[in-house]
Amino acid sequence: MFGTSGVRGPVGEEVTAGLALDVGRALATDGAETVVVGRDARDSGRMLTRALVAGLTECGADVVDVGVEATPTVARAVVREGADAGVVVTASHNPAPDNGIKLWTESGRAFGEERNDRIADIVESAAFDFAGHDAIGERRDAEAATDGDARRLHERALRESVAIPADLSVVVDLGNGVGRVTADALHAAGCDVETLNAQRDGRFPGRPSEPTAANCETACEVVAATDADLGVVHDGDADRMMAIDERGRFVGGDALLALFGRREADSDDRVAVPVDTSLLVADALAEVGAEVTYTPVGDAYVAAEAAKPDVAFGGEPSGAWIWPDRTPCPDGPLAACMLTATLGAEGSLAALVDDLPEYPIRRDSVRTEAKSAIVERVGEVAAAEYDDVSTLDGVRVETDAGWFLVRASGTEPLVRITAEARDEGDADALFETARALIDRAATDLD
Numbered sequence: 001m002f003g004t005s006g007v008r009g010p011v012g013e014e015v016t017a018g019l020a021l022d023v024g025r026a027l028a029t030d031g032a033e034t035v036v037v038g039r040d041a042r043d044s045g046r047m048l049t050r051a052l053v054a055g056l057t058e059c060g061a062d063v064v065d066v067g068v069e070a071t072p073t074v075a076r077a078v079v080r081e082g083a084d085a086g087v088v089v090t091a092s093h094n095p096a097p098d099n100g101i102k103l104w105t106e107s108g109r110a111f112g113e114e115r116n117d118r119i120a121d122i123v124e125s126a127a128f129d130f131a132g133h134d135a136i137g138e139r140r141d142a143e144a145a146t147d148g149d150a151r152r153l154h155e156r157a158l159r160e161s162v163a164i165p166a167d168l169s170v171v172v173d174l175g176n177g178v179g180r181v182t183a184d185a186l187h188a189a190g191c192d193v194e195t196l197n198a199q200r201d202g203r204f205p206g207r208p209s210e211p212t213a214a215n216c217e218t219a220c221e222v223v224a225a226t227d228a229d230l231g232v233v234h235d236g237d238a239d240r241m242m243a244i245d246e247r248g249r250f251v252g253g254d255a256l257l258a259l260f261g262r263r264e265a266d267s268d269d270r271v272a273v274p275v276d277t278s279l280l281v282a283d284a285l286a287e288v289g290a291e292v293t294y295t296p297v298g299d300a301y302v303a304a305e306a307a308k309p310d311v312a313f314g315g316e317p318s319g320a321w322i323w324p325d326r327t328p329c330p331d332g333p334l335a336a337c338m339l340t341a342t343l344g345a346e347g348s349l350a351a352l353v354d355d356l357p358e359y360p361i362r363r364d365s366v367r368t369e370a371k372s373a374i375v376e377r378v379g380e381v382a383a384a385e386y387d388d389v390s391t392l393d394g395v396r397v398e399t400d401a402g403w404f405l406v407r408a409s410g411t412e413p414l415v416r417i418t419a420e421a422r423d424e425g426d427a428d429a430l431f432e433t434a435r436a437l438i439d440r441a442a443t444d445l446d
Contacts (some may be wrong), residue, residue, distance in 0.1 A: 001123065002116035005298060007093050008100030011044040017051040017098045020089070020124075023101055023303065024055025026122035028137070029129040032056075032084040032117075035101030036104075036142070038066035038087035038150070040073035040178050040237040042202030044099045048089045053139055059182070060131035062422075063139040066150045068200065070178045070238035070287025072331035073154045075108040077142055082106075087219070093210035093235035093318075096203045109307070109328040110300035127269040152183050161326055162337040164343030171231040171244070173219040175209055176201040179238030182333040184244035186340065197224060202236070209236040211319060213250040214286025216242070227276070230349055238320030239299070243334035243339055245350040251315030254361070255353050258285075260321060263342060264313040265290035270324075272305035272314035275393050276405050276418045280357050288305040298410055299330045324357065359402075360365040360427035361420040366438055370445060371408035371415045377441035378406045397434075401426035406436040 001007060007023070009015050027035060035056050039045035045068075053063050062401040064081050066074050071088045077278035078086035086104035094100070103119065111119075122128065130135065143149045159162075164186060172183045173196040180198065187193045189354040196219055197206030211233040223231040223244045231244030239287045244249045258281045261271040267289030272279055274297040283291045293311065295301040306314030306324040314322040319328035327334065331434060343349055379395040390399035394407020394416075402421025409416055415438055 001120040002111075005092060005300075006100055006102030006110075006116075007092060007409065008098060010097050011099045012299050013376070014103070015048070020048040020051040020101060021055040022123045022126075022128075023119065024052040024061075024088070025128040025130075026055075026119045027085055027087065027103065027400070028056050028059035028061035029122050029127065031268065032061050032337050034062045034064065034065045034081065035082040035162070036074060036078045036083045037089075038065060038069045038071075038077070040071070040091075040100050040202065041068055041176065042091065042236070043199040045089045045202070048099060048101070052087060052089065056132065057137035057139060059137075060135050061137045062076070062237040063137060065141050066142045066169040069150055070181055070333065071102070071182060071409070072239055072327065072329055072333060072381055073150050073341075074326060075104050075153055076157065077150045079106050079108045080107060081142070087412055088237065090237040090357065091292065091296045093240060094156070094207065094236050094351050098249065104329070106186055107328055109303050112300055112304055115248050120184045134175045151262050152386070154168065155188065156335050157173060157184045158334060159189055162334070163344070164189035164191065164337050168192070168343060169227055170194075171219060171223050171226070171228045173207075173211075173216060173233040174198050174238075175211065175234055175236060176206045177209065177234055177236040177238055179234035179332055182232065182238070182336045185333060185337055191340065194222070194226070195388050196230070204236065211235050211240055211242040216244065216250055220248045220250055228420050230340060230343060234332045235319070238332040239330040240323065241335035241339075242319045243349065245353060246348060247350050249350065249353075250348065251353055253319055254280055255356055256321075257281050257317055258314045258356055259342065259352055260315055260338070260395055261285055262288055263289070266312065268310070269312040270308075270310055272302045272311050274316050275390070276300060277317055278361055279359050279420055279422070283357060294390075294392060297407065303328050303330070310393055314388060321380070338417055358380050360424045361418065362427055362431040364417050364431075365436075366417065366435075367414055367415040369413050370442070371413060373445055374415055374438060374441045375406055375408045377444055378437045381437055381440065400429065402430050404430045406434050406438060
């Protein structure tokens with residue numbers, strides 16, 4: 001039921017009010033007595049949140065409703081409220097027809113596989129522990145339970161924990177999502193802030209929700225045409241943050257991961273990254289005596305590794321960034337503030353990116369309903385033909401020229417291919433090798 005980022009899929013098909021009701025029931029049955037709930041701007045979230053709250057209270061849990069806010073805002077509220085768990089109704093960067101449910105621990109970290117599986121088992125067996133008529137839970141708004149609304153408290157925490165320079169000009173593209181806290185924090189710190197797609201609208205009319213280079217062309221043009229020092233872009237629930245340098249160039253996630261990791265890590269530290277991360281991150285960390293530690297793809301896995309004492313930072317090239325000494329969840333607004341702090345200390349983002357090595361990396365996907373079987377078969381063939389094969393998440397093959405990865409998407413019917421080398425020709429050859437293995441596996445399964 002749960003993928004790498006919770007439950008996610010088309011509303012009315014995979015994600016329904018009935019599912020939300022049962023997840024709420026299961027979470028309370030599993031022992032959560034107080035639960036913080038929030039959602040992104042998708043209109044379907046109204047219906048799903050009501051069903052979720054009904055399930056929670058029906059099984060005796062009290063609910064603190066944060067309302068329509070960024071996912072990291074909700075995750076921080078779980079800790080602040082002293083709640084047992086949190087739930088965000090969101091499909092994050094997925095398109096508007098989708099929605100989803102993501103669960104958070106009392107520490108503000110995403111549920112891991114074990115706890116997700118426990119909730120799924122309760123839902124599938126309908127083993128709900130319903131409360132008696134005199135023990136039904138209560139719902140209250142977060143503002144009534146604290147000294148201010150969740151967004152303002154998130155903003156305050158950002159300004160208190162990050163030395164945001166006051167003399168920068170920043171373009172913030174909110175993508176019609178719920179990341180307004182970024183613009184608020186930067187503005188309050190004295191930055192000159194210009195917003196794009198700032199009106200909350202879960203249909204995402206300004207641009208698709210996922211902050212990719214192709215989806216953020218307008219923001220790049222605005223940054224290039226103005227005197228802005230930086231552009232930052234969020235997805236629909238603002239757990240992701242990507243950047244645009246002062247020349248209007250979209251900065252790749254691997255480059256940001258290298259910059260953040262190198263800035264946070266010292267000698268003998270580790271930085272948690274997923275298995276599809278570029279070689280340039282390992283090379284950048286080696287310059288300061290640190291190293292990468294690989295995890296399966298998914299911010300929950302990165303967050304779990306980042307919780308270990310010798311891990312200074314965790315991140316995914318897709319735009320999820322985790323500073324474990326500040327918060328255990330991916331926090332796009334925090335990442336935006338940290339990036340402005342980096343520029344305040346080191347200057348031009350374009351210059352920082354230009355100093356990084358450039359390695360050719362190829363990424364693509366193959367749509368298939370047999371994704372798990374294909375990846376399993378690719379692993380069998382690769383193990384017989386290559387010496388250095390990892391199956392931590394999918395199949396990663398290391399060669400003298402570079403590496404390639406074949407893995408099943410955790411949220412879509414796709415097999416993802418990544419290949420990288422220090423030479424263009426080697427990258428192309430590795431990519432074609434990976435694609436051929438997938439074709440071969442599909443043929444074997446026919």
